[in-house]
Structure formats: structure tokens, C-alpha cells
Amino acid sequence: MDHEKVNILLVDDQPAKLLAYEVILKDLGENLVIASSGREALEILLKSEIAVILVDVCMPELDGFELAAMIREHPRFQKIAMIFISAIQVSDIDRLRGYEMGAVDYVPVPVVPEVLRAKIKVFAELYRKTRELERLNQELEDRVRARTAELESSTAKLLESEQRRSMAIAAGKMGSWDWDWINGDWMWDEGQYRIFGVAPETFNVTSASVQALLHPDDVDQFRKAIAEFNTGTRAYEAEFRIQRPDGEVRWCVGTAAATLDGNGRVVRVSGVTVDITERKRAEERQNLLAREVDHRAKNALALAQSIVRLTRADDVKTYVNAVEGRINALARVHTILSLSSWQGAEINKLIEEELAPYSLGGQIRLSGPEVQLVPATAQTLALALHELFTNSAKYGALSTRSGRLAIGWEVSGEMLALTWEESGGPLVRQPKARGFGTKSLLASVESQLGGQAQFDWRAEGLLCRLEVPLTRKALPAAEQFDAAIAGELQRASG
Structure with a gap:
């Protein structure tokens, strides 16, 4: 199946060995990038996206361990798969040192072509799948942003129409109010009473009774708005929560505008309240969905990586079959869980x-x-x-x-x-x-x-x-x- 080629970086100071690696890996159909020294490899990494690095342990100037340490210090290269090739007998201490530097495997010399190709293929495919999952996550984030923009646009249109009292009443989720700044009298329309969950016959609208219905964490916003109108502010907008008498909490957005007398003093404040509880819940559901998709994608990839890393076999064919079988089993159960929304x-x-x-x-x-x-x-x-x-x-x-x-x-x-x-x-x-x-x-x-x-x-x-x-x-x-x-x-x- 056609797929996007990935870059495989081959690092060795001996041209003959580089040529041999090219011949062995040519059949994988990937882009083979050559570096004859550690410093040249670092320059290539800064310019190109690399999926797998095949590096000789013994090199002049910068050996494989030192190169791996420098690569891992750069945040962008911390997840690149590195495979060491060693022509000398590697001790357990050297292996441990290599793994600490970020190596995922060792290949001894003389190199067995089938083994090297199989190892490179596995990590190239993991890199390709990782990039695919990242693209899917990005697409999801784009859709969430687009949906959020749509919601914000919808809210803006609602706010434009809020000043028309008849539409506010008809919608059932909007209300308007008027506050006489001089004598303290309030006027609420039917929609305002409905939003706050109170009845016009029994609820006496005063500054104190309104404040009592606000969520305790949002009372300071109410006081702040009053203070700003007293200091010359002519318009104010804020999101806030109300706590209805039955205990239900609702999210609202309120806009208010001041009317001034000839001396520039506030004499009246009028405003519109919109119940945005459903919009808030939709945003929470979208955020939860985005987090869930991201978590499941990362978890599936991590489990596949674990299977690849922990599977053992006597030969390459058996190893590949075992890995494919276990990943296919994981894919099948993933499909079943997806159909049930997990x-x-x-x-x-x-x-x-x-x-x-x-x-x-x-x-x-x-x-x-x-x-x-x-x-x-x-x-x-x-x-x-x-x-x-x-x-x-x-x-x-x-x-x-x-x-x-x-x-x-x-x-x-x-x-x-x-x-x-x-x-x-x-x-x-x-x-x-x-x-x-x-x-x-x-x-x-x-x-x-x-x-x-x-x-x-x-x-x-x-x-x-x-x-x-x-x-x-x-x-x-x-x-x-x-x-x-x-x-x-x-x-x-x-």
C-alpha cells in the first residue's frame, strides 16, 4: 500500500558501511539520509524530520553515546527512535548506558540484513502511525475550534437581538430589566423572572433580593458593576451564575447600559440577561470529548509500542507475525469498544x-x-x-x-x-x-x-x-x- 515516506538517518564515519546500510534498507522504500559524522547528523536533524536514527557506537570526535545524549537534550528530538550498531562486544553496562541515552535497540556486527530491515520497519511504521494520530487530533481540535466559533457567533447574534423585549420573552431564555438608579426601583419582564426561577406574584425585586440569587462566587461581579457605573462606565457585560430557589445553578450572560442626565450622572441602568446554560454544557461536552479522544489515541499507541517492545521471538518472521497478531487483536477489541462509545x-x-x-x-x-x-x-x-x-x-x-x-x-x-x-x-x-x-x-x-x-x-x-x-x-x-x-x-x- 502506498504511504508517505519517512526519513531514516544513517550515521557512520566509514563510507563502505554507509553504502552497505543503504543497500540493506533500500527495499523499505523510505528516504535514506546519510551523515558521515555526529556533527553532520545534528545539522541534518535541525533541518529535517527524522523517524529513525541508525548510528555507529564507535566514531571519532563524537561517538554514538555522546551523539545520543546531545540529541535527547533537544526537546524536539526526545522521541526519535535510535538504534545503535556496534562492531565490538557490548557489555551490559554499555547497553544500559545506551538505553539511558535513549537507544531503543542494538544491532551487532556483522549485520543480519533481515533483522536490521525488520527493526527499522517497525519503528518507521510507529513513527508514521504517530504522525497520523497527531493529524487526526489536529483535525479534531480544528473542528472543536470551528464549533466554538459557531457558538460564539451564535451568541453574538443573540446579544444583538436581546434589546428587543418581545423576542426575549418569546425565546424563553432571555429577559430584560430596568433599574432606576436614583430611587432604586427595579422592573423585570416575564423572561427575567423565568430565568431566575421566581414568580412575579411572590418575588419582590430589590438590589438585595437580586444579589441573594447570585452564585456566591459571582457576587463580587455585581458589586464591581455598580462601582464602575458610579465612576462613569456607560456599558458593562459579564458572564455569571444564578442559584435558583430550588437549588439549580444556571449560567447567564448579562449586558447593561447606563442612561445619563445633563450633568453626566447615571440616572437609569437597563440591561438584558441571556440564559447560556445549554451552551456552557455543550462546551463542556466538547472539551471532554477532545480530552477523551486524545487520551484514547495516546493509550492505543502506547499499548502498541509496549507490544512491539516486549514481544520476543526466535526469528524475524515469527517476531513480525506475533506483533501483527497482537496488534490486530487490540484493533478488534478497539472497534467493539468504539461501537459502544467506550x-x-x-x-x-x-x-x-x-x-x-x-x-x-x-x-x-x-x-x-x-x-x-x-x-x-x-x-x-x-x-x-x-x-x-x-x-x-x-x-x-x-x-x-x-x-x-x-x-x-x-x-x-x-x-x-x-x-x-x-x-x-x-x-x-x-x-x-x-x-x-x-x-x-x-x-x-x-x-x-x-x-x-x-x-x-x-x-x-x-x-x-x-x-x-x-x-x-x-x-x-x-x-x-x-x-x-x-x-x-x-x-x-x-
Whole structure:
């Protein structure tokens, strides 16, 4: 699929090695930018947008570590992915130093072309997706600004018509008033009484009674307006809140104009009040929506980055397939949650989405009541189910036409119990060691959700039971994935 090319910066002081990297990475179809020294690399960074930096550790003048430190000091370059290439044996201390400087990976010499291409491709795609999300966020912000401008324009038109009392009464959300500055008499029209939630028959309009209906935090504005009219101000406008006798708080915007006598003294103040409560609520909803979209986009990207960073495999093809499978599982549950406006996901839809790619006809049987999962639980359970389906399709019941899979679930109190029962497939032997998929499943269910995962490696097929609480408040999804699996990865690689 055609896509926008990104810039990949290759930094090495040896032309032959730069030429080799160009040949290896040419098939990615990205823009390869060459720098023969650390200082030249810095100049390029200041002029161009770079997605990934491939840098040699050992260079004269500025080595790879020093260059990385200088790059990370600049706010604009703090999130650029940097991969170090080292022709010498790198110690754990050197690796730690590199990661502290912002490196995301090491590539030893001699370079394996397939490995280098795969690593660069992953981070180039992440950069591209990040830019795409930023564009989407910008579009959303533009729409919010446009809508806000429309609301402000609408308010301005309303304010222009507020002086016509008959329209104010008809609209029901506008009122007009008149205040005799000399003897203190007030006059309210029907719309004004309606806005303040009082009845003309029982409410006596005085300066004190009006002030009593103002929100306590806005009383000072009322006093300020009086003081300004006394010092020569001829017009005043402000937003304020009123607290009706029944306790309801309403937002209003008020405009007032003074009438002066021949000596320039105020004799009367007239004004219009507009109830803008609905507009305020709409603005709050729009702001909330913008924050929600921004949060979810960042969370989805962070979780994808966690999957890429924490997945392990013996070869490039297996690594790519594992990453794509887990991200696709995340995308499927994201679609389900989006359709529910992120209120939750039904477990049967979650399972059906995971088994859809296999097209296995009658090999799978589902049974259980309708259960609504909160978003964090749905995301975690989707990744766990993905691991079970993947393992079954490779080694278990779903790897043969004779195999059968029964998935059942039930709710007891605040706990969901899900049973995964395979039969009719290849002869099952208990594995000598847990694979990464099993470890990540255990870690996610037990550490993220506070549940339990039990495996019974029966000869006739795997029997797995997952128990998770339905009301547990979880951490953000990306933070869960890192926290739960990091320990398993350390033990697996140790």
C-alpha cells in the first residue's frame, strides 16, 4: 500500500558501511539520509524530520553515546527512535548506558540484513502511525475550534437581538430589566423572572433580593458593576451564575447600559440577561470529548509500542507475525469498544471477533450469558484469548479438522469464570517450559486483572480456566501490559 515516506538517518564515519546500510534498507522504500559524522547528523536533524536514527557506537570526535545524549537534550528530538550498531562486544553496562541515552535497540556486527530491515520497519511504521494520530487530533481540535466559533457567533447574534423585549420573552431564555438608579426601583419582564426561577406574584425585586440569587462566587461581579457605573462606565457585560430557589445553578450572560442626565450622572441602568446554560454544557461536552479522544489515541499507541517492545521471538518472521497478531487483536477489541462509545464490550462479541479469522465452521462451540466487560478488562481479555487461539491453531485442537473447541463462561457474584476446553486434536503433552504466549496470558490475567489462570494439559486436549473480577479498577492498558509482562520477560531471557 502506498504511504508517505519517512526519513531514516544513517550515521557512520566509514563510507563502505554507509553504502552497505543503504543497500540493506533500500527495499523499505523510505528516504535514506546519510551523515558521515555526529556533527553532520545534528545539522541534518535541525533541518529535517527524522523517524529513525541508525548510528555507529564507535566514531571519532563524537561517538554514538555522546551523539545520543546531545540529541535527547533537544526537546524536539526526545522521541526519535535510535538504534545503535556496534562492531565490538557490548557489555551490559554499555547497553544500559545506551538505553539511558535513549537507544531503543542494538544491532551487532556483522549485520543480519533481515533483522536490521525488520527493526527499522517497525519503528518507521510507529513513527508514521504517530504522525497520523497527531493529524487526526489536529483535525479534531480544528473542528472543536470551528464549533466554538459557531457558538460564539451564535451568541453574538443573540446579544444583538436581546434589546428587543418581545423576542426575549418569546425565546424563553432571555429577559430584560430596568433599574432606576436614583430611587432604586427595579422592573423585570416575564423572561427575567423565568430565568431566575421566581414568580412575579411572590418575588419582590430589590438590589438585595437580586444579589441573594447570585452564585456566591459571582457576587463580587455585581458589586464591581455598580462601582464602575458610579465612576462613569456607560456599558458593562459579564458572564455569571444564578442559584435558583430550588437549588439549580444556571449560567447567564448579562449586558447593561447606563442612561445619563445633563450633568453626566447615571440616572437609569437597563440591561438584558441571556440564559447560556445549554451552551456552557455543550462546551463542556466538547472539551471532554477532545480530552477523551486524545487520551484514547495516546493509550492505543502506547499499548502498541509496549507490544512491539516486549514481544520476543526466535526469528524475524515469527517476531513480525506475533506483533501483527497482537496488534490486530487490540484493533478488534478497539472497534467493539468504539461501537459502544467506550462503555464496554460484550464477551460473546469479543470471542466471536477473535475466532472470525479462522473460519472453522462447526469446530467451535460457545455458551454463556450476556456479560458486559469494562474497557480495560475487555482489552486485557482480548489479548489473552488471542494467545489461546494462536496456540490452538498452531499446536492444538484448531490445527486439525477433527479438533473441537468449547468455550463457556458464567458469572458468580462479581467474578467471571471462562472455560477453554479442547478435544479431538493432536496428542497433548505438558510443555517442559512455558512459552512467551502462556507467560503473557498468565501475567495479564493475574497481574492486570487480579484474576487466576489454570492450565490442565490433558492428553485429549488443553483445559484452561480463567477467572477475572468484573468490577476491578485497572491501570491504563499500556501501563498494565508493561507492568505485568516485564517480569516474565526478564525471567524468560535470564
